[in-house]
Amino acid sequence: MPNESRTVDEIDRQLVHALQIAPRISWAALGEIIGRSPAATAQRWQRLEAGGLAWLVAYESLGTHSVMAFASVTMDIDQRDQVIDALSAEGRVMAVSEGAIASRLHITVAADNLQTLIGDVLDHVAHIPGIVDVHARFVARLLAEGASWRLDALDPAQQRMALESADHGAPGVWKQPTGPTFDPDARELAHAFIRDPRSKVAWLADELGRHEATVRRQLSSLLQSGAVTVRCEMAYDVSGWPIERSWFLRVPDAGIAALTAVARDYRGLRLVALTIGDANIVITALSRTLEESVAFEAQLLGASAGVTVTESVLHLRTWKRMYRNMGLQGRSVWSSAQQQPAQPTL
Known part of the structure; x- marks a missing residue:
């Protein structure tokens, strides 16, 4: 993971932190928080976005999908590049990453129902030339996800300013979905947004x-x-949180609440999900160092008696992240939104 922190300064991180809190905040209010004019603030954001260093993403919340799965994909190493390209181009694949095993990829997929996920998505993935095997773990329920993750760039006064300026109709935080169901009007608006x-x-x-x-x-x-x-x-290596790991855990039912509480207290938490299979909890988290990641793992294992790790993945390279294709340097290089005409922004 190359160190290119020189491409991002502390003002950039403050800007991103404010947008994490209030994604639809005006340039004027955002500029007041970081001490820059509205025009300079917008230009700074445009530079970050153009360089794939930071970006906004909106999506149908994961809990609105009937079925989601994490899958380990075993491939023919001689066809590695073609497999990565095919998975990255598949619109129903949300994420693609590599771990320590050269012949294995880790993907996240989602669909409206189990039949579609198995028959259309996972069957399609399994038949991509070069893929030898697919092992899926199905998500029963999401308990936390990455929209609530924050940088630590703003001081408390700046964070309060961001919260006060936020469009309360668009909070930068994940919620367990309560509806509405997607009727045609709602889905058309969601896709445009x-x-x-x-x-x-x-x-x-x-x-x-x-x-x-x-x-x-x-x-x-x-x-x-x-x-x-x-x-x-934000690109992880310039965020200050360059280490990403996932743990597939087997946890006794009585210990799930305690383990989830420990995970939610960790600042680098990205995801907690209840799953079906050899692991019944999946956790993904960022860390500033490998040592910090190991310490977090120890906290998880100590959260409750009987917690065991069925698999641990250090994500060495991410090729796709929340539907965004990522380049070799971990930069956002493509999204469906980037193919659309420019639109007036706040």
């Missing part, structure tokens, strides 16, 4: 041919209910 989560309501209304007040109400419903999530991401 996902292309650019900072697009103005007026632009969305014009794009969809709806009244502005209607779009504002519908969008607020999607975001407040947790059906759609918005988050600000």
